[in-house]
Amino acid sequence: MIRFNRVSKRYQNGHDALDNISFSVEQGQMVFLTGHSGAGKSTLLRLISLLDRPSSGTIEINGVELLQLSGRKIPLYRRGLGVVFQEHRLLFDRSVYENVALPLRVASYSPLEIRRRVQAALDRVALLSKESLNPQELSGGEQQRVGIARVIVNTPTILLADEPTGNLDPKLSEEVMGLFQQFNQFGTTVLVATHDLALVEKMGNPNLELEHGRLLV
């Protein structure tokens, strides 16, 4: 469950990226986050993944108040999250397989379990045959899907995606959304930021709309 209570974020240059936002997303819901460029979508997701802190207000995730999370507990909290970036942020110094395995290595999974999970995740995004390639050898859409595999490999309780379909053609976009939907059906809370209003309409999920850092109801 995600609950924002009167959250504001002012960047150091004085820009108000988020202004007094309150909403909640129940466990197991899939919700879109829309709004024009610069509306504050990425900022909102950054606050949830603790890459940034709100200037005021409180954020509660699965019953945990984020402000009260001590530094040592942050890595553990992040292991329950999956974040797909606007830019895919793959590591080009290692194979597709190793990119996907990273969240499991970080959490000290056994080699057997890592192999099982990575292959299952790559299978999900239809990239199993490319596991030993370098991500640089993949197309933009394939790279995006590796990023998605890296997220689902860890079976997060909350999945955050920032423009996951930005680089994809309409057909692939739908496929990726279908993946999220499938994943959501197993109980994962999904929050997807996107420009693609047509896709949002087609999917029929609830939609949080931001405008200049405010939530439109």
Added chain:
Amino acid sequence: MKPNKANKRGASRRTKGATFRAVPIGKQTEQSGTISSWIAGVRQSVSAYFRTHKEVASQSFKRLYDAPLPTVMTWLVIGVSLALPAILLSLLVNAQTLGSGFDQQANIHLYLQVDMPEAEAQQFAQQRCEDVRIASCQFISASEALTEFSGWSGFADVLIQLDSNPLPAWVNITPKHAQLTLTELQQLVVELEQFEVVDQAQLDILWVQRLFSVIDLFQRLVWALAVLLALAVLLVIGNTIRMDVENRSDEISVVKLVGGTAAFARRPFLYSGFYYGFGGALTALVMVEFAVLWIRQPIDRLIELYGSHFEFVAPDLAFIFGLLSLGVLLGLAGAWMSVRKYSFD
């Protein structure tokens, strides 16, 4: 590349491979609260700990191996910086085993306090001979000293006019040179001088005495140099790792985001530091071995010319172990300096 085929293959598998369950991570490893399951849990996390270390160790090594030129350059820089003081130190160690017997045998002259009663002085001289390092001691009383002095100085007339003898009694000590190294000889001189009744202890051959001062000075210089160069190694490793950290900031931020701890993100860099230090120290060892081989002969010959005996010792196990540990220590410290400042949280 046949992406279509690959996609199809993946798609067909996708339908049956529904392995994902949305289970919170914490629950997957949860076990019933019995002691045996607790022990199993501890064992599992210990083995996971060693496994990750092994993985990171080999990855860090591979990273250095894949960029051989910069790695070897770094090793060489560290090697030279460690080898220079190490070679000088091993020369010093060898100087300490140098035999004290030369073609001109150095005796120790112990000048006693002027007001000392003769009987007491004589007794003191005899007692010195009980020392196993001393071959013989000859007592020369104050009056004997005066006679001797007036005999060869040409001041006999002047000296006779004095009411009291200005010269002290002294003991001429011949050390057992065959059994003493130069350092031990020096030690003996220092010990003898510490007796209260002894005013001054002196070697009768000036150049041997000078040699002691030179070795002493050399020792201090070498240590100062060693400290400076160790500092240089620390900075070289620190700077190399710092650039490495900056180049890999992407990786660090991804590791952070997928829930890696700061320790996890730092670990590869600490291992790099370890390898730089260890490899540098190994390089230094090779350099030292070559240097020793090269200077050994001329030194042997030089010492022989002075009629002394000398066994040039090559670096021993303790030396090798010490140098390697120093390298590793500097490597880890340098790496730690660089990762400490960087935010990994």
